Amino acid sequence: NAGVTQTPKFRVLKTGQSMTLLCAQDMNHEYMYWYRQDPGMGLRLIHYSVGEGTTAKGEVPDGYNVSRLKKQNFLLGLESAAPSQTSVYFCASSYAGVETQYFGPGTRLLVL
């Protein structure tokens, strides 16, 4: 099992550009999450999904959109990137109703 994988590993964007981060999991988990990690800020929840076709806002959702068209994939989109979105993005997944989440390796995003 690959667990949770994220694509790409690193990306540089110019302000105003758009991009999509892909998260895939092969553990048949119902729940999936997107977090961002900034220096001194810990992990903050952006959006999450409790099942295929569902999404919900987390703590810091502004400027991001998500989609969960397939159970194994959770996409995070930036429609118009801003320098404030420079961060490391982590995807995680878990079984339904279970607190333990499994994380991907992260995507480093730099917005110039």
Add this chain to the structure above:
Amino acid sequence: DQQVKQNSPSLSVQEGRISILNCDYTNSMFDYFLWYKKYPAEGPTFLISISSIKDKNEDGRFTVFLNKSAKHLSLHIVPSQPGDSAVYFCAASGNSGGSNYKLTFGKGTLLTVNP
């Protein structure tokens, strides 16, 4: 308002000694607590957890203690090894309005174990 607090940004200990990482929380609805370990350029990995019905959970060298009245938990690593050097995140979950699957993370503590 920070609901999960790790007030020590860093901790340095000698190999073989005990490492104690602390975490405080403010939300009394939290009923499940987890510790994650993170190496540079990797994702966090689950280490150990504890339910609010317990006050201690042990797994090998790692023990988590929970003091509900003080809203405080701690992670003890004995003996500490250089490979334990990483950032440790405390996280909490609570059944508040059916959202018991979301985790709230602290800011992390960087542990350095010196040989």
